[in-house]
Amino acid sequence: MTQNTDNKQLKISGAEIFVKCLEAEGIDLVFGYPGGAVLHIYDELHKQNKVSHILVRHEQGAVHAAEGYAKSSQKTGVVLVTSGPGATNAITGIADAYMDSVPIVVFTGQVRTALIGNDAFQEVDTVGITRSCVKHNFMITDVHDMAETIKKAFYVASTGRPGPVVVDIPKDITEDLCEFNYPESVSMRSYNPDIKVLDDDIDLAVKSILSCEKPVIYAGGGVINSNASQELTDLAKYLNFPVTNTLMGLGCFPGNDEQFIQMLGMHGSYEANMAMHDCDLLIAVGARFDDRITGRLDKFSPDATVIHIDVDPSSISKNIKAHIPIVGDVKDAVNQISKKIVQKNLKPKNIDKWWSQINEWRKKDSFGYKQGKEIIKPQYVVDRLYEITKGDAFVTSDVGQHQMWAAQLYKFHKPNRWINSGGLGTMGFGLPSAMGTQLANPDSLVCCITGEASIQMCIQELSTCMQYGLPIKIINLNNRYMGMVRQWQEFFYEKRYAMSYMDALPDFVKLAESYGHIGYKIENPSDVDSAIIEALNQKDRLVFLDFITDQDENVFPMIATGEAHNKMILS
Numbered sequence: 001m002t003q004n005t006d007n008k009q010l011k012i013s014g015a016e017i018f019v020k021c022l023e024a025e026g027i028d029l030v031f032g033y034p035g036g037a038v039l040h041i042y043d044e045l046h047k048q049n050k051v052s053h054i055l056v057r058h059e060q061g062a063v064h065a066a067e068g069y070a071k072s073s074q075k076t077g078v079v080l081v082t083s084g085p086g087a088t089n090a091i092t093g094i095a096d097a098y099m100d101s102v103p104i105v106v107f108t109g110q111v112r113t114a115l116i117g118n119d120a121f122q123e124v125d126t127v128g129i130t131r132s133c134v135k136h137n138f139m140i141t142d143v144h145d146m147a148e149t150i151k152k153a154f155y156v157a158s159t160g161r162p163g164p165v166v167v168d169i170p171k172d173i174t175e176d177l178c179e180f181n182y183p184e185s186v187s188m189r190s191y192n193p194d195i196k197v198l199d200d201d202i203d204l205a206v207k208s209i210l211s212c213e214k215p216v217i218y219a220g221g222g223v224i225n226s227n228a229s230q231e232l233t234d235l236a237k238y239l240n241f242p243v244t245n246t247l248m249g250l251g252c253f254p255g256n257d258e259q260f261i262q263m264l265g266m267h268g269s270y271e272a273n274m275a276m277h278d279c280d281l282l283i284a285v286g287a288r289f290d291d292r293i294t295g296r297l298d299k300f301s302p303d304a305t306v307i308h309i310d311v312d313p314s315s316i317s318k319n320i321k322a323h324i325p326i327v328g329d330v331k332d333a334v335n336q337i338s339k340k341i342v343q344k345n346l347k348p349k350n351i352d353k354w355w356s357q358i359n360e361w362r363k364k365d366s367f368g369y370k371q372g373k374e375i376i377k378p379q380y381v382v383d384r385l386y387e388i389t390k391g392d393a394f395v396t397s398d399v400g401q402h403q404m405w406a407a408q409l410y411k412f413h414k415p416n417r418w419i420n421s422g423g424l425g426t427m428g429f430g431l432p433s434a435m436g437t438q439l440a441n442p443d444s445l446v447c448c449i450t451g452e453a454s455i456q457m458c459i460q461e462l463s464t465c466m467q468y469g470l471p472i473k474i475i476n477l478n479n480r481y482m483g484m485v486r487q488w489q490e491f492f493y494e495k496r497y498a499m500s501y502m503d504a505l506p507d508f509v510k511l512a513e514s515y516g517h518i519g520y521k522i523e524n525p526s527d528v529d530s531a532i533i534e535a536l537n538q539k540d541r542l543v544f545l546d547f548i549t550d551q552d553e554n555v556f557p558m559i560a561t562g563e564a565h566n567k568m569i570l571s
Contacts, residue, residue: 011177014143015040018107018174021150022051024182027078029054029069029439031062035082037109037122040174042080054439054468057460059086061432063093064458066104068436071419072394074227076158077104077436083111084122087168088129092426094164095133099423100248101225103162105153110170113141126168135163136191143176151186160193161312162225195311197328202336204324205283205307209337210346212281212305214354215241218264221248221422222286222310228331229253229415232285235338239348242358244272246287247407248422255391255411261358262367265293266559267404270366270568271358273557276301277565278357284308286330289319290423299564309333366557366570367408376525378402378477378549381532382409385447385475388532393445394437396420398430398454401483404555406449428457431474435461438470445473445536452478453502462515465542473535474544476508479551487554491569512544519544 012020018041022030031054034042045053056062059081066077081090087108097104111120127137136156138149149167157165209215223232229252236243236259243253244264253260262269264276276282282304287293289308294300300320308315308322309330316325326333340346371380382405385393391411396419397403403420412418419437421429434448455476465472477483485500509519518541522531528547535543557568 009179012180013040013044013174014146014169014176014178015044015174017143017146017178017180018150018169019044019048019051020180021147021182022078025150025154027051027076030078030080031056031065031069031436032080033059033062033082033086035086035109035122037083037111037171038080038169038174040171053080054435055464056432057463058458059089060092060428061435061458061461061464063090063097063104063106064426064429064432065436065439067093067097067100067102067429068396068419068433069440070102070104070436071433072416072437073440074416075440076154077102079104079106081106081108082122083109083126084124087124087126091129091133094130094166096421096424096426096429097164098133098135100421101162101221102164103157104164105157106164106166108166108168110139110168112172113170114172116170126166130166133164134166137166137168139168139170140173141170143173143178146173147180147182148186151183152188155186156188156191161222193311195313195328197326197333197336201324201326202333202340205326205337206340208281208305208307208324209239209283209341210348213349213351214279215239215281215283215348215351216275216279217241217243217283217285218246218276218287219243219249219252219285220246220287222330223249223252224286224415226286226311226330228286228334231331231334231338235334235342238338238342240351241283242275242355244268244276246293246422247420249287250407250418251412251415254413256413261362263407266295267408267555267557269408270364270557270570271361273559273565273568274361275358279304282306284310284322285334286310288315291319294319295559296562296564364570366568369553371525373525376522376528376547376549378479378547378553379405379409380525381475381477381528381547381549382406382449384528385449385532386410388529388536389445389447393417393447394419394441396430396434396437396446396448398450398457399425399427400451400454401479401487401553401555402449402451402454402477405477427454430454431472432458432461434472435464435470438472439468447473447475449475449477451483452476452480452505452508453482459511462512462517462542466516469540470542471538471540472542474542476544476546477549478505478508478546479549479553480505481551484555490554491558491560508544508546512542517542517544519546521546521548523548
């Protein structure tokens with residue numbers, strides 16, 4: 001901290017205070033794009049070397065990159081963009097982070113305070129626009145409030161149920177001077193994320209666990225956010241209960257374990273959905289019962305007692321009534337249940353009959369497919385990627401059929417390895433989130449599974465990858481359609497494929513090469529393995545693998561909107 005000879009603190013600019021706040025918070029990486037309203041901040045970033053900046057090619061890419069960074073590292077992602085279009089371009093990523101509970105802080109520039117409300121150049125009401133898709137937002141109107149506000153932003157983003165926080169900073173605030181004092185801690189009267197799990201709720205849960213005959217553990221992204229994967233796995237193994245995951249929860253229980261009955265929901269496995277429908281005890285851990293999971297609400301797990309563990313009180317009984325609600329940190333709740341069961345060596349009822357039924361359902365092989373000699377099945381590419389990488393990659397995805405095949409067939413054995421857009425379903429998420437994941441895990445393999453429609457949403461980030469030497473492997477499952485749109489049109493719109501055919505596609509190999517990367521086009525099933533192996537051998541280069549796949553392949557199983565779990569389309 002700068003001091004003068006009289007031992008009094010010197011006043012420094014708001015921009016310098018901003019950078020010192022990031023340093024104090026331990027932030028080492030910022031994703032962003034400069035503009036007039038934030039140039040004072042960028043000037044201060046340029047003067048120091050503790051906080052690195054990644055220059056993306058679009059502000060949406062900056063937020064997705066910060067999400068990938070946060071999801072794969074369990075750190076808070078940071079974004080810096082300018083006012084007006086810089087802020088509005090970031091909205092999609094902010095909404096995505098809100099839906100998937102991702103801890104990020106997005107700093108947006110704003111016009112000078114004297115101009116706010118005057119329709120000044122590049123002015124938008126960022127606080128108003130983001131209000132519905134953030135955990136909280138702030139506008140700093142006095143430089144003396146900057147340090148405390150930034151501290152609050154990181155505190156809110158990373159505690160309780162994580163989420164995005166937006167901090168809007170007018171340009172004159174970055175010019176104004178004051179002393180720098182970064183608070184060690186902050187408290188907010190209206191925000192108390194430390195909710196104590198009640199013993200009575202735990203006792204009720206334990207009683208149900210020990211007396212049930214057809215249990216299912218339904219685990220979501222909250223298990224990963226709470227860093228409770230090992231605790232949940234240990235409890236599930238002790239109880240010998242079947243475990244299913246949401247799309248966001250994949251990896252919180254080992255994907256190759258015999259007790260894992262695969263993902264559930266609209267494109268979940270036959271055994272998971274049937275078990276959910278027939279169970280007598282449903283233990284929901286860090287999951288929110290969204291519509292892609294529940295299907296028809298009045299037919300969802302109709303005979304089950306529901307234990308719902310979640311840190312967010314507003315999620316409890318929002319969609320499905322919780323008979324035993326447990327509000328609090330997932331890790332704390334699971335540990336308390338374990339103390340009352342495992343440490344006391346209590347045993348649940350024998351559920352061999354339940355396992356026999358589940359194993360009968362498993363025989364359907366609902367994720368199965370047949371790979372011929374002529375055309376590449378998209379599932380085969382994901383299968384081979386899993387086998388060749390031995391399940392040891394970080395995998396990001398875009399949104400659509402390829403996302404579902406990745407979730408079904410790439411088995412995640414560890415948490416924080418599956419990085420995708422769940423709640424918002426954002427096409428364009430895959431490549432920039434892979435950038436953030438690679439930067440957070442520089443020595444690890446990062447693969448982006450995408451489709452020809454999704455990849456074009458943020459294709460310009462190939463330039464960012466070249467600038468920063470990010471050796472991502474892009475697995476493009478190219479079927480020349482917006483695949484999931486085409487699938488719905490086939491099933492529910494009498495095969496009227498309105499505007500879902502992707503005509504006039506670029507040559508992705510040449511496109512990758514034009515950005516300085518390596519590209520391969522693969523059309524023969526016999527070349528799939530060699531192409532993946534060659535890509536993985538290029539350890540220091542981004543490789544774009546363009547797999548030309550079967551246009552008619554659909555994702556199965558599928559539960560139509562409004563149907564119950566036991567009403568699946570299997571083929």
